[in-house]
Amino acid sequence: MTKKQRKLLKKIIISSILFLIVTITNLILEKGFNNLFPYGLSSIINNDYGWILTFALYFLIYVYIGFNVLKKSFINIIHGQVFDENFLMAVATLGAFGLGIYTGINYHRPEGFDEACAVLLFYQVGEWFQSYAAGKSRKNISELMDIRPDYANLIKDDGSIDVIDPNEVSVGSIILVKPGEKIPLDGVIIKGNSTLDTSKLTGESLPREVIEGSEVLSGTINLTKSIEIKTSKEFSNSTVTKILELVENASNQKSKSETFINKFAKYYTPIVVVLALIVAIVPPLINGFNGNWSTFSLWIYRALSFLVVSCPCALVISVPLSFFAGLGGASRNGILIKGSIHLERFNKTNIFVFDKTGTLTKGNFKIKEIYPIDKKDEILELAAIAEKDSNHPIALSIKAEYKKEIPSNYQLEDISGMGIKANLGNDIILCGNNKLMDKYNIKYPVNNSYGTIVYVAKNNVFIGFITISDEVKPEAKETVEYLNKIGAKTIMLTGDNDNIAKNVSEELNITEFKSNLLPQDKVKELDNIINNKSKDEFVAFIGDGINDAPVIMKSDIGIAMGGVGSDAAIEASDIVLMHDDLESLICAKKVAKKTMRIVYENIVFAICVKVLILILAALGYANMWISVFGDVGVAIIAILNAMRANSKKY
Numbered sequence: 001m002t003k004k005q006r007k008l009l010k011k012i013i014i015s016s017i018l019f020l021i022v023t024i025t026n027l028i029l030e031k032g033f034n035n036l037f038p039y040g041l042s043s044i045i046n047n048d049y050g051w052i053l054t055f056a057l058y059f060l061i062y063v064y065i066g067f068n069v070l071k072k073s074f075i076n077i078i079h080g081q082v083f084d085e086n087f088l089m090a091v092a093t094l095g096a097f098g099l100g101i102y103t104g105i106n107y108h109r110p111e112g113f114d115e116a117c118a119v120l121l122f123y124q125v126g127e128w129f130q131s132y133a134a135g136k137s138r139k140n141i142s143e144l145m146d147i148r149p150d151y152a153n154l155i156k157d158d159g160s161i162d163v164i165d166p167n168e169v170s171v172g173s174i175i176l177v178k179p180g181e182k183i184p185l186d187g188v189i190i191k192g193n194s195t196l197d198t199s200k201l202t203g204e205s206l207p208r209e210v211i212e213g214s215e216v217l218s219g220t221i222n223l224t225k226s227i228e229i230k231t232s233k234e235f236s237n238s239t240v241t242k243i244l245e246l247v248e249n250a251s252n253q254k255s256k257s258e259t260f261i262n263k264f265a266k267y268y269t270p271i272v273v274v275l276a277l278i279v280a281i282v283p284p285l286i287n288g289f290n291g292n293w294s295t296f297s298l299w300i301y302r303a304l305s306f307l308v309v310s311c312p313c314a315l316v317i318s319v320p321l322s323f324f325a326g327l328g329g330a331s332r333n334g335i336l337i338k339g340s341i342h343l344e345r346f347n348k349t350n351i352f353v354f355d356k357t358g359t360l361t362k363g364n365f366k367i368k369e370i371y372p373i374d375k376k377d378e379i380l381e382l383a384a385i386a387e388k389d390s391n392h393p394i395a396l397s398i399k400a401e402y403k404k405e406i407p408s409n410y411q412l413e414d415i416s417g418m419g420i421k422a423n424l425g426n427d428i429i430l431c432g433n434n435k436l437m438d439k440y441n442i443k444y445p446v447n448n449s450y451g452t453i454v455y456v457a458k459n460n461v462f463i464g465f466i467t468i469s470d471e472v473k474p475e476a477k478e479t480v481e482y483l484n485k486i487g488a489k490t491i492m493l494t495g496d497n498d499n500i501a502k503n504v505s506e507e508l509n510i511t512e513f514k515s516n517l518l519p520q521d522k523v524k525e526l527d528n529i530i531n532n533k534s535k536d537e538f539v540a541f542i543g544d545g546i547n548d549a550p551v552i553m554k555s556d557i558g559i560a561m562g563g564v565g566s567d568a569a570i571e572a573s574d575i576v577l578m579h580d581d582l583e584s585l586i587c588a589k590k591v592a593k594k595t596m597r598i599v600y601e602n603i604v605f606a607i608c609v610k611v612l613i614l615i616l617a618a619l620g621y622a623n624m625w626i627s628v629f630g631d632v633g634v635a636i637i638a639i640l641n642a643m644r645a646n647s648k649k650y
Contacts (some may be wrong), residue, residue: 012121042387056113080411092304100116129635169234169256181221184422188232198217198220218241306614321639325645334577344592348536348538350489350538351540353647358544359542360504364397368469369466383431429456434455442457449467451469476584486589492508523554598641
């Protein structure tokens with residue numbers, strides 16, 4: 001609880017105690033238990049002017065609890081912002097005191113002092129609930145602010161350590177990160193191994209093991225051992241800076257629901273003030289005034305009750321708070337949503353377009369099959385010799401599978417678009433695609449299996465082939481199944497050939513795919529999808545690479561895989577999945593659905609209850625106590641309901 005919240009709560013408790021003491025005292029006097037008081041006090045209270053003491057006691061409580069409301073209302077009026085909830089509360093409660101004075105003078109039994117105090121007391125209770133709820137949601141988002149590093153330990157050329165601002169560290173510098181310290185900049189570990197706490201960045205509770213060669217992100221915390229890191233980005237371009245910028249800007253992008261509520265309140269408040277005036281003036285005039293002020297006071301009381309219940313704070317508070325809670329709940333699950341407008345839009349999204357490599361698949365090529373199996377060792381050795389100097393992912397997967405020292409005395413010749421030719425005396429190794437086999441007139445069995453086929457021949461004789469494929473992410477199938485289940489359409493765009501795209505699409509049960517696409521082709525395909533969708537459909541694109549940035553930006557909702565995603569993709573996106581895990585997409589969809597369901601619940605509940613009590617107040621069936629519930633009670637219920645969006649589980 002913040003200092004401001006504690007101060008407000010203290011004021012509420014003190015005011016409640018004083019209010020109860022004065023109310024119970026008046027109740028005892030009204031019931032005739034005068035003998036409970038000393039004679040002098042009893043005679044003072046029960047004469048014709050005894051109501052003045054009651055007024056004074058209640059008014060002191062009123063000023064104590066409602067000073068901020070009266071002050072805000074006065075300041076807003078000076079600045080031309082007359083019609084807000086503070087104005088409604090001030091007019092209704094001061095009017096109630098005016099009625100109390102009138103009845104005190106004429107009937108010596110004042111009514112309205114207690115109700116005026118109760119209105120402000122319960123209003124402040126509602127304010128406290130709002131502050132507490134908003135603070136709880138803000139805490140989950142602001143926890144990301146704790147990832148900002150304060151310093152970096154720069155290792156100088158002479159081996160000494162210079163503690164400097166992370167902004168002063170250049171790319172390629174070596175920094176030392178001790179146990180318990182935040183990693184200040186993105187980079188690669190060049191010395192040491194340790195365990196990192198990535199929970200603030202990704203929401204993942206389990207620590208991550210890192211070794212030499214591991215990429216590390218700024219904002220994570222080193223837990224166990226000292227490590228040396230070679231920086232790969234300046235601080236201004238590091239992960240921690242990008243995320244903090246996104247968090248700071250998230251609240252600026254309002255949803256249509258929030259914009260509507262703000263406009264609604266702007267026009268709604270002056271309308272209800274006019275209606276309250278009509279309730280106070282028109283009925284007595286229609287019935288005939290004849291100098292009977294008691295009739296006027298009756299309708300004025302009803303108008304004041306009308307004003308209290310008409311306060312739109314339940315809507316004005318709970319709707320933005322619902323979105324804020326949803327954004328906070330998403331951040332707890334490692335999902336960064338850049339504003340409530342994207343949360344609202346994502347709830348309506350029903351077309352999901354995926355990049356393949358790095359999004360649906362791991363981007364790690366792995367040997368799937370070696371044929372014939374009885375020649376596995378020979379095929380692997382010949383392929384490893386040919387691919388020895390290559391850093392292509394396919395070559396790396398072959399060398400990783402071979403796991404032995406590769407002979408280096410072969411002369412290697414790259415045959416563009418076909419493969420590699422390796423020479424050692426009379427021995428010639430050919431390693432590549434079917435075009436390479438055709439070029440040298442080597443007979444080979446046609447293989448149409450899923451993946452990249454690497455054919456191997458020696459001295460013009462076919463030896464065998466290796467099938468290499470990109471691994472599908474384990475969670476990809478579950479994610480696509482969920483989207484299919486909720487009636488969404490799934491589309492895959494890839495630069496791979498038809499055979500690979502078809503196999504991945506069938507394995508994951510994707511609705512549609514487009515293959516052999518260059519980056520500019522992906523933009524054209526997305527344009528076609530957007531142009532052919534209906535008005536109430538929204539398109540999301542999920543990608544991770546720098547080549548995905550254009551399509552992420554063009555889509556209705558751009559989603560970046562944040563863990564290893566490129567800066568360009570993250571900046572262009574509306575939602576960042578910090579886990580780099582497609583399961584987060586399911587969670588993000590559930591967050592959006594739950595948040596919007598709560599928003600609509602609060603809108604319908606608040607309007608229905610208020611309209612009902614407004615009618616009852618105008619007809620005289622609802623006093624100010626019921627009006628208090630219609631305002632503050634509804635607001636508190638709506639606030640508590642909004643907090644359900646701030647959850648770890650969906």
